[in-house]
Amino acid sequence: MDRWDRGPNLPDQAVLVDLANRRFHFFWIEIWPHEFYFVAGLLIMAGLGLFLFTSALGRVWCGYACPQTVWSDLFMTVERWIEGDRNARIRLHNAPWSLRKARLRGRNGWSGC
Known part of the structure; x- marks a missing residue:
């Protein structure tokens, strides 16, 4: 038994434009002009x-709800928790290298550049 068996003398294709008989077969639907x-x-x-x-x-x-937005919000929350708010991060970026700056920036690279 064929999946698209439409009866005797009818096509058994899933999608067929039958111009001779002016019909359009789309899966289980038969559409007339x-x-x-x-x-x-x-x-x-x-x-x-x-x-x-x-x-x-x-x-x-x-x-x-987009995963990229959720991930970015999570990343910014952790960054804010570790390095402080925006002003603190700018001050940290402009400050000369110290042990504290190396500890805070050492793992996450040059964020803020």
């Missing part, structure tokens, strides 16, 4: 839905 308005309407609604979904919820993903 007068039904393409519905297909076009569904595609337009899907495009608008994708646009509205990404414009509404894309900022939530990119701003708060």
Whole structure:
């Protein structure tokens, strides 16, 4: 038994444009020419839905839940915990090398340059 068996004298391909019989077979759906308005309407609604979904919820993903954002926030929290706030990091960067600066900057390289 073939997966796309549509009966006797019908094609058994998954996707087929049958121009002779004016039909379009898409997996288990058979679309006739007068039904393409519905297909076009569904595609337009899907495009608008994708646009509205990404414009509404894309900022939530990119701003708060994206792994890169989460990792960056975690990195900045640890950096703030070790080296201090922004002003303290700038002062540390501009200060001459000392044992404290070598200890704080030694492991994480030249951050802030």
